[in-house]
Amino acid sequence: MLYVIGIGPGNEEFFTKEAENILNSVDMIVCYKGYKEYIERFQKEIYVNGMTKEVERVEYALNQAKNKTVALVSNGDATIYGLASLAFELNEKNFEKVEINVVSGITSASICSAILGAPLNHDFSVVSLSDLLTPLEKILKRIICAFESDMILAIYNPLGKKRKEPFLSALEIILDYSKDRNIDYVIGIVKNAGRDKQEYKITTINGILENLDYYMDYIDMSTTLIVGNSNTKIINGKMITPRGYLSKY
Structure with a gap:
């Protein structure tokens, strides 16, 4: 067995x-x-x-x-x-x-969502930026599809010591949609989720790009990113994606 x-x-x-x-x-x-x-x-x-x-x-x-x-x-x-x-x-x-x-076990997206607040409270997708087994072109196409459908996006394996191109290419896609839709997408960054050295930051796509060197050094393979959709907001220092109850009822 x-x-x-x-x-x-x-x-x-x-x-x-x-x-x-x-x-x-x-x-x-x-x-x-x-x-x-x-x-x-x-x-x-x-x-x-x-x-x-x-x-x-x-x-x-x-x-x-x-x-x-x-x-x-x-x-x-x-x-x-x-x-x-x-x-x-x-x-x-x-x-x-x-x-x-x-x-079954608890995947990083679930733990990170709780740490950040409630960013995965609507439809979302999960993409790994590791191109060891999946061509980068296909990974980036999947990211584009997530933004085309306005889904929240959880990103695994974002940045390795020798693997920077996937992360930088993903940032370019997020920035393009940010400019096109005039949305400064909220991004949650969690390191060592559920482990002893756990820490998190909540910023935006523009916040990352304005401090790119810092984030390129900070983010690693023990980090998970959650990129909000067009409705994601920061409430009391936490990253929240409304489910839609207040607008419906």
């Missing part, structure tokens, strides 16, 4: 009860080496490896799951930029008979 488990940001209070129960009951845990610190408390046999070794990690978990109960751990939710889909793909390709159960 293979369980594919999302553990949220990693801090204990964000583990679901279901995840806790299963991780306490499995024979071993498989995860990215950066998540090991969050699952050591379960005192299980642990297998870890590094970035870009996802296929090897999932294959190892599936092979072990033939004779053991194994937990394959992702941060956030394993079905949102996680390893759940890869587990099913490799199981079909190479293993076929391993039973897989997926356990």
